[in-house]
Amino acid sequence: MRLSKLIGKRVKEAPKDAQSASHIFLMRGGYIRPLSTGIFTLLPLAARMTAKIENIIREEMNAVESQEILMPLVNPADIWHESGRYDSVDQSLLRFKDRNQKDMVLAMTHEEAVCHMARTEITSYKQLPTSVFQIQTKYRDEARARAGLIRVREFTMKDAYSFHETEECLSSYYNEVHKAYERIFQRLGLTDCVSIEADSGMIGGSLSHEFMAVTEIGEDTIFLSPDRQYKANREVATSKITYKSEAALELEKVHTPTQKTIEEVSLFLEVAESDTAKAVFYSSASIEDKVILCVIRGDIEVNETKLGNHLGCGDLVTANDEAIIAAGAVPGFASPKGLNKDNVIIIADPSAVESSNLVVGANEEAHHYKNFNWERDFDGDADIIDIATVREGEPCPITGEPLEMLNGIEVGNIFQLGTKYSDSMGVRYLDKNGKSQIPTMGCYGIGVGRALASVCEQRNDKWGPVWPISIAPYQVHLIALTGGQAPIKEEAEELYKKLQKEGIEVIFDDRSPKPGFAFNDADLIGVPLRLIISKKSLEQDAYEFKTRDGSEKELIPKADVFDFIVNRVKTEMEKFV
Known part of the structure; x- marks a missing residue:
């Protein structure tokens, strides 16, 4: 490709809304242009790169015997009603009516569509296990589109789905795909990509892993032990924190006239926040006529994902004062003592259960208790589970070493779905005895554009991206600094054509530019290998390589x-095979 003909101008200024290195450099380098918020045109450089990313993905998915298909972006709402997600997914699922007034959606994921396909195409145990994948456009009406290709509304994704007779078979294939993902991200050139245990979220299932590209711009918080034996998303991370254990002192009610928050109470009573316990109330539309009370040490925050997973609900909201009062508690002075237990569910974190002599509310206006001890002073029923949000520096649950808190971009995820979709969607196969059975499923996703942006986040300097050769738009950048001399350009033209004939991907700066201008453009384009022909180099009968x-x-x-x-x-290419 001659640079003089390349569609996609290099620009000096970063976009005003740029929040990441990849957004800045992909815009400045002529890779992408916005059409609307979170919707981008991929210009030739980015289109070449995404094609290479997709080819790497195809090779690795083919290697685990997954078959490529292509499902529609537009889905009838009927199949989303069958799975139950039409009503449960928020406004990020774009719903609309076609000209016949039939309800339709733009698919953000394809569990429903693949199950619809499986109902007619996968009918016998002899076909199992089997796996299919696609690389397809998806649409999520994202409320917080940001950072260029990292969080968008329209995107290209590889999603794969597998069907199995048993959970053991699913687990075995899940592990195969996990290894394939590790190969994919290594071949894409991500310098630091970790697989972490994660919450299954909207997709559901019993087990999930996210592949995180570690970078400061990442929106996800992850916890890693120093040796990386332990890796987990903030939503599911645990620690080996220890709690104060001492002889129980006598329970004492104290006057706290206007002190309601943990900070206010600890300052007033001159105790550490870790010597208090707080009562946090939630409500959920899926748990009618009950309020949820979480009891946790005062210096630790409730992890609402852990709580929601335990309760089986994803719509937790902070309870209002009316609901708190109905449970027999006094807002600002609440505790698990003396509640109306008919309409309250009590969840206690081990931090509150195992710590001794804590300050808690007295369920009486302007009063707290000192020296509360769970085993002695609580006389009701409670679920004791880990609902704590882990903090940086807490001890790793495996090694005991301080946990490191980092940011990451989710570039891929894999799920063991079980029968959540195959059951509700009526997918059935006949086993060897001729009996109808429900297949168990897995699903596996990679965001193509997000992967491109993530590589840029990890591989850049102050001048632009530094692409790995495996996905770089071109392998070699040939620059002719002619200084107006025809022989220099002729030399470069000859080498350009010869390299192309050999199958080398070359972008040729044929514009006779000034050196600074040429090198600035080359840095913004980011091709890994560079050849420069100039009067100075030819005087030494040589080319300059960088x-x-x-x-x-x-x-x-x-x-x-x-x-x-x-x-x-x-x-260089062999490094990424």
């Missing part, structure tokens, strides 16, 4: 340059 990352720079004799660059491209 790597985009600046680690190498040398003169290559003109007679050797073709073989040198061909072999170098081959060597």
